[in-house]
Amino acid sequence: MTSPEGHAAHCIFDEIVAGRAPTHKIYEDKDTLAFLDLFPITRGHTLVIPKRHVDRLTELRENEYEDLFRTVVTVCRRVERLTKDYNVAINQGRLAGQLVFHLHFHIIPRYNTPGPFAISPRTRIREDEAQAVLADLGDVSE
Ligand SMILES: [Zn+2]
Numbered sequence: 246m247t248s249p250e251g252h253a254a255h256c257i258f259d260e261i262v263a264g265r266a267p268t269h270k271i272y273e274d275k276d277t278l279a280f281l282d283l284f285p286i287t288r289g290h291t292l293v294i295p296k297r298h299v300d301r302l303t304e305l306r307e308n309e310y311e312d313l314f315r316t317v318v319t320v321c322r323r324v325e326r327l328t329k330d331y332n333v334a335i336n337q338g339r340l341a342g343q344l345v346f347h348l349h350f351h352i353i354p355r356y357n358t359p360g361p362f363a364i365s366p367r368t369r370i371r372e373d374e375a376q377a378v379l380a381d382l383g384d385v386s387e
Contacts, residue, residue: 258347262296271323276309277316282351289327289354293317300346301337317350330355 260266262278269281271291282290293316299305305313317333324331332353336342370378 256298256345256347258294258345258349259298262294272316272319274312274316276312279316279320287354287356287358289324289331289352291320291324291352293320293350293352294347299348302335302348305348313350317352320352324352324354328354328356330357 257266261268261280270278271281272279272293276296277293278296279291279293282292293313295305295309295313297309321331321333332351332355334351334353335349336344336351
């Protein structure tokens with residue numbers, strides 16, 4: 246549920262931003278916040294959010310891209326103190342695994358242990374499939 250102001254009801258990340266819910270902050274500035282995931286997939290699993298509530302990447306304003314991405318890179322530098330191997334991921338929508346509907350980047354350190362992103366067998370895309378996807382995704386010159 247989103248109000249006209251764009252604030253979701255009962256958004257746990259808004260509670261964290263407001264200081265009303267406990268968190269383990271990694272980094273904070275005026276517009277962004279990074280904190281440890283409460284249910285880490287691996288040690289150092291961190292979330293980076295814009296303080297302004299948006300559900301999705303596509304709802305960000307262009308003037309917010311730089312601040313958010315700068316914080317993602319800042320946290321990546323810190324994660325590199327743990328390991329040079331990590332995933333940076335965004336889950337968008339319920340079917341993609343989004344659990345909290347406030348945009349967040351996951352930064353998930355990897356330590357050569359089995360995990361949910363273990364490499365699984367993959368089949369090379371067929372040319373006709375590739376062309377169909379290209380037709381759906383649009384002009385590469387954009
Ligand atoms: Zn929120």
